[in-house]
Amino acid sequence: MEQLLHYVWKHKIFPLQVLRTTSGQPVEVIDPGLPNTNAGPDFFNAKLKIDGTLWVGNVEVHTQASDWLRHGHDRDRAYDTVILHVVGESNCDVYRTNGELVPQVLLPCPESVRQRYDELRQTEIYPPCYSILASLPKLTVHSWLSALQVERFEQKARAISQRLERFNRHWEDVFFITLARNFGFGLNGDAFEAWAGRLPFRAVDKHRDNLLQVEAFFLGQAGLLEEELPDADDYYLKLRKEFAYLQHKFELPAPMTADQWRFLRLRPGNFPHVRLAQLAYLYHKEQSLFSRIMEAETLEAVKKILTIKASAYWEEHFNFKKASPRQEKRVGEGALNLIAINTVIPFLYAYGLHKADEVLCDRATRFLESLKAENNHVTRLWDGAGLPVFTAADSQALLQLQKEYCDKKDCLRCRFGYEYLKCK
Numbered sequence: 001m002e003q004l005l006h007y008v009w010k011h012k013i014f015p016l017q018v019l020r021t022t023s024g025q026p027v028e029v030i031d032p033g034l035p036n037t038n039a040g041p042d043f044f045n046a047k048l049k050i051d052g053t054l055w056v057g058n059v060e061v062h063t064q065a066s067d068w069l070r071h072g073h074d075r076d077r078a079y080d081t082v083i084l085h086v087v088g089e090s091n092c093d094v095y096r097t098n099g100e101l102v103p104q105v106l107l108p109c110p111e112s113v114r115q116r117y118d119e120l121r122q123t124e125i126y127p128p129c130y131s132i133l134a135s136l137p138k139l140t141v142h143s144w145l146s147a148l149q150v151e152r153f154e155q156k157a158r159a160i161s162q163r164l165e166r167f168n169r170h171w172e173d174v175f176f177i178t179l180a181r182n183f184g185f186g187l188n189g190d191a192f193e194a195w196a197g198r199l200p201f202r203a204v205d206k207h208r209d210n211l212l213q214v215e216a217f218f219l220g221q222a223g224l225l226e227e228e229l230p231d232a233d234d235y236y237l238k239l240r241k242e243f244a245y246l247q248h249k250f251e252l253p254a255p256m257t258a259d260q261w262r263f264l265r266l267r268p269g270n271f272p273h274v275r276l277a278q279l280a281y282l283y284h285k286e287q288s289l290f291s292r293i294m295e296a297e298t299l300e301a302v303k304k305i306l307t308i309k310a311s312a313y314w315e316e317h318f319n320f321k322k323a324s325p326r327q328e329k330r331v332g333e334g335a336l337n338l339i340a341i342n343t344v345i346p347f348l349y350a351y352g353l354h355k356a357d358e359v360l361c362d363r364a365t366r367f368l369e370s371l372k373a374e375n376n377h378v379t380r381l382w383d384g385a386g387l388p389v390f391t392a393a394d395s396q397a398l399l400q401l402q403k404e405y406c407d408k409k410d411c412l413r414c415r416f417g418y419e420y421l422k423c424k
Contacts, residue, residue, distance in 0.1 A: 002063045004117055005088050006042060007412040007421070008109050009061055010035060021103045022090050025051040033059050040078050048084055050103055057083035065104060068094040116421045120411045127385055127406055129420045134386030136419060141387065144415040148397035151404070153364065156346035157353055173201050175290040175347055176283070182342045183275045185335070191260050191272070195222050203250040208284060211311055215280040216242035222276055223256040229320060235313045236320045268318040274329050277310035293344055294351055294360065299367045302344055303336050337371055341392050368393045378402045 007013075009032055019027040026049075033046030041058035048055050058081045062068060065087045073079040073094070080096045085104040094102045120128045127133075163174050180196035181189050199221060207213040219225050220243030229236060246252065261272045268274070286292060286305065296302045310329040318324050331339075345364045352360030371392035373379055379395045389395055401414070411417030 002061060002067075002088075003412055004109055004114065005063065005086065005107065006035070006061050007418075008107060008113065009043070009059070009086050011418065011422075013110060013113060015108065019105055019107070021050065021084075021105055022093075023103075025103065027084070027103075027105055041082050046083065050084070055083040057081050059084050059086060061086045063087070064089045065092050065094055068102075113421050117411070120417060120420060121409060126381065127416075128411070129414075129416045130385040132420050133382075133416065136416070140415065140419065145394055145397040147415075148400045149365075149368070149393050152396050152400040153346065153349045155400070157350035160346060160350040167197075170201075171351070172288070172290040175293070175343070176201075178347070179339065179343045180279060182339055183279060185270060185338065187262050187266060187270075188272060188275075191256070191262070192275070194260070195256055195276075198253060198256075200250055200252060203246070203252070204283070207246070208287065211280065211284045212238065213242055213246065214284045215239060215277060215311065216246060218276045218280045218283075219243070219273070220246070221252065221255045222272065223258045223260065224273060224276070224320075226255065226258060227320075232320065268324070269329065271318045273317070273319045274310060274314060277314045278308050278329065278331060281310055282306070282308045290347070294348065297363070299340065299370055302340060302367075306336055306339060306344075307331060337392075338374075340367060341371065341374065341396065365393070368396065374399075 012029060012032055014029070019029065021027060028049040029046075030049065031045070031047040033043030036042055036044050036058075042061045043059040046057060046059045058079075060068070060073065060079060060082045062071075062085070065085065068074060068079075068085060069092070073082075075097060077097055080098070082096070082102055085094055085102045086107050087104060088107065088109065090104060090106045094104065096102060160174065160178065163177065164171070167173050167177070177193060177196040181193040184190070184192035199217070204214060204217050207217070216225070216239045219239060225236070225240050225243050263271065282289065285308065289305070292305055293302060296305065308331055314329045316323050316326050345367050348360050348364035348367070352358065352362075352364065369391050373389045373391055373395040376395075378399055379389045382398050382401075383389045387398075389398065401416075405411070405414045405417075411420070
């Protein structure tokens with residue numbers, strides 16, 4: 001299997017005897033090179049001695065030597081830089097585009113490594129590497145979780161960058177759209193993002209000092225003012241009237257439909273009506289929300305900005321259909337922590353990269369490490385397997401591990417998988 005052969009080459013799991021090319025020349029591997037996940041040879045900048053001559057260049061790995069021909073590398077100049085072809089089966093010679101022979105090494109995969117890999121792939125116990133986790137050195141665990149945390153930061157920064165491209169590089173708008181998505185808290189996340197993506201922000205800005213009109217914009221574009229209620233109260237009628245006026249004034253696009261919102265198994269405090277009212281209050285209260293968040297030097301200052309409630313009407317309502325016992329609809333501590341983890345901290349990191357400002361990137365890391373770990377099925381799974389989870393930095397790293405490695409059964413790129421394979 002080619003993936004396993006990549007692993008053997010990357011970690012220099014070589015036979016005890018001297019490696020030799022298929023033509024008999026001795027090969028000394030000084031540096032196997034850097035793995036390449038994009039188009040081109042598999043490893044860049046390898047350093048080798050072949051028959052005593054030092055070579056620096058790229059390495060290509062195949063299960064069978066004939067894969068070189070099947071993939072068209074003999075006609076691709078990008079592979080003329082390959083100084084060694086590493087194969088599991090040598091069934092032919094291979095050549096560069098100019099006809100030069102490419103040195104080739106037959107590299108067997110140790111049987112113990114193959115067996116351990118098969119165990120990882122076939123076990124029904126999850127995570128498959130559970131048996132070694134509790135015995136791993138703390139430094140190994142810490143270094144891998146730190147790498148995963150950075151990987152997750154960078155992945156989220158790329159997602160923010162892509163969203164910025166769609167919305168004219170407007171950081172304030174994109175921050176609010178991302179915040180809105182996370183106000184959906186999973187179940188309504190897609191609906192909130194779709195809603196925020198169609199908000200006419202510049203039109204809303206003209207009426208930002210009037211909370212009723214901001215609510216009319218928000219609830220109207222969400223499609224929650226379309227229903228003809230037989231016993232509608234004054235506030236609902238007033239919002240409908242304001243939205244009709246704003247629709248005409250700004251020639252707004254058609255609103256969403258109410259059936260795009262999910263209510264089943266949703267606690268009333270998470271109803272879209274309440275969350276939209278809270279976002280309206282925040283948009284009304286904070287004229288430069290993104291800038292203020294980026295300037296906040298402590299997590300407490302961030303939470304103070306985001307500790308919002310809904311307008312007075314919502315203290316006695318979860319929707320427009322009937323009144324409820326009086327309760328202030330304030331964003332709770334747990335929700336604030338999730339918003340910090342999923343919106344504020346990724347934006348601090350992404351904006352730090354954009355501005356080449358290490359202070360913002362470091363602040364993102366500091367904020368994440370100061371929050372308690374998230375409690376979800378992924379963190380409970382790893383904690384139960386013997387991997388302690390203390391901070392949100394740990395839980396975010398484990399979410400990255402789960403999504404990008406475990407779910408894809410990519411144990412060979414995982415440091416825990418590496419430790420498992422070398423146990424025997």
